[in-house]
Amino acid sequence: MTLNHIRKWIATSLLCLTATAASAETFVFTAIPDEDETKLVERFRGVADYLSEQLDVEVRYIPVKSYAAAVSAFRNNQVQLAWFGGLSGVQARRLVPGSEAIAQGVEDQAFQTYFIANTSTNIEPAEELASLEEELRGKTFTFGSKGSTSGRLMPEFYIRETFGEQPEDFFSRVGFSGNHTRTLRLVEAGTYEVGALNFQVWQKELENGNINTDEVQVIWETPPYPDYQWTIRAGVDERFGEGFKARVTEALLNLDDKALLESFPRSGFIPASNADYEPIRNTAEEIGILD
Known part of the structure; x- marks a missing residue:
């Protein structure tokens, strides 16, 4: 060769x-x-x-x-x-x-965030977030992950826009659960009185019978966003x-x-x-x- x-x-x-x-x-x-x-x-x-x-x-x-x-x-x-x-x-x-x-x-x-509350708070569902100011002020509140759009970014945006305050100033205690499923469980258990989660997780868990609606309910829905x-x-x-x-x-x-x-x-x-x-x-x- x-x-x-x-x-x-x-x-x-x-x-x-x-x-x-x-x-x-x-x-x-x-x-x-x-x-x-x-x-x-x-x-x-x-x-x-x-x-x-x-x-x-x-x-x-x-x-x-x-x-x-x-x-x-x-x-x-x-x-x-x-x-x-x-x-x-x-x-x-x-x-x-x-x-x-x-x-x-x-x-x-057209995604949405649901604000949910433990029923012990006696907060009734409303079409406008502003109408819930008195009931929400001073409650404990949990977001999902710090980097979540539906579990943190958009709910924080609407809290600031509606009440003119940062969540830490408006609520008595603010936490980050880490994910939407955990947010649901923490509010359902009363560990936090109010929370915000992605509407798809709520609907899926509801359809599967995994939510005790005697303990937790949706109180407000955000406008849609991508x-x-x-x-x-x-x-x-x-x-x-x-x-x-x-x-x-x-x-x-x-x-x-x-x-x-x-x-x-x-x-x-x-x-x-x-x-x-x-x-x-x-x-x-x-x-x-x-x-």
Whole structure:
């Protein structure tokens, strides 16, 4: 074999090895821990299996312990896709320029936060938050996670806007439960008198018979706002092949597994863009909680 033949053979072998390594690379995603971990693991392992089949690559879901950890994993390129809330998605895309919101749930165009109260407070449901000022002032109150759109950002915005005070000044004690399910349980148990959580969690738990309505009830619903979305990291086409981002987007938009969608719960996914979440960015900047 001549020297030129040897060089060509080495070059061809290296190209084959490179192509094999690229095709074998794992596409990794995460999600904000807005509910109990066991529920999330079951849901997103199903999503991983679906995406792996659709994309013909290995897809792996990794759970995280906090909203901040989800954003950090995205920033550090430990994950290339994430199911974010409105605020965490804005934060992640600011940290990784060129990243894009590509899909949202049908219901995420008009998301809501429910304010709930333990029935021992005798607070009756109202259409206007302002009408509850006397009953709410001095009560104990819990948000969800500090980085949650529906569990912190939007309820804090409406508290400040309506009462002209920070939550810490308006309520006697303010806490952060960590997720929506825990907020519900803490208010139901009377550990906190009032709390704020994502309306989807309330409705799902109610449908499943997991709420004691003798102990807790919804007292106010926020106006609608954009929330959850799938955000994909900049550079995935370079890493996984030309057109990969479009293929991921198509797979998410075509997801029609009824059980999987119900686990979110969502009726389906529709296109999304970064511009859809400008109201969230503006609100976060206005009240000073956008990093």
